[in-house]
Every structure is written in structure tokens, then in C-alpha cells.
Amino acid sequence: xxxxTGDRDAETESGPGSDDDGLNxxxxxxxxxxxxxxxxxxxxxxxxxxxxxxxxxxILPPILFCSVLAWIAFSTDFLVGRT
Numbered sequence: 001x002x003x004x005t006g007d008r009d010a011e012t013e014s015g016p017g018s019d020d021d022g023l024n025x026x027x028x029x030x031x032x033x034x035x036x037x038x039x040x041x042x043x044x045x046x047x048x049x050x051x052x053x054x055x056x057x058x059i060l061p062p063i064l065f066c067s068v069l070a071w072i073a074f075s076t077d078f079l080v081g082r083t
Contacts, residue, residue: 021075024074024075024076024077025075027074027075028070028071028072028073028074028075029071031070031074032067032070032071032074035066035067035070036063036064036067039059039060039063039064039066039067040063042059042063043056043057043059043060043063046059
């Protein structure tokens with residue numbers, strides 16, 4: 001019965017409402033922000049070169065998609081415990 005109580009305490013400390021989730025989300029945003037900024041700067045650079053706006057905005061969805069996937073991976077600790 002003591003093991004069950006310990007398991008329950010471990011779940012509440014790292015559960016969905018814990019402060020650790022906010023920290024993970026913040027760290028994930030900090031990790032993804034430079035790559036997102038580079039992608040958006042690339043779109044602006046293409047627009048500045050005078051390329052048709054359609055081509056510049058065509059690369060925007062993959063940039064956003066990859067950024068969101070990276071944010072999810074970092075914020076959920078998907079990579080923790082992998083060897």
C-alpha cells in the first residue's frame with residue numbers, strides 16, 4: 001500500500017497541472033524560437049528580393065509545421081529517457 005501512495009505522489013508532482021509543465025513549455029519555446037525566427041527571416045528575405053509572394057509564402061507552412069512539431073517534442077519531454 002505504501003508503494004501505491006508513492007506512485008500517486010510521483011504522478012501529482014509531474015502531472016498535467018504541475019509547475020514543471022509551464023517550465024517545459026517555456027524552455028521548448030526558447031529552444032524553437034531561433035529556428036522559427038530564421039524561417040520567418042527567410043520568408044522576409046525572399047519577399048525583399050522581389051520573388052513572387054506566392055513562392056515566399058509557400059515555404060511558410062513547412063516552417064510553421066516543423067516548429068510546432070519541435071515545440072511539442074520539447075514541451076512533452078518526448079526525448080527524455082531515449083537512448
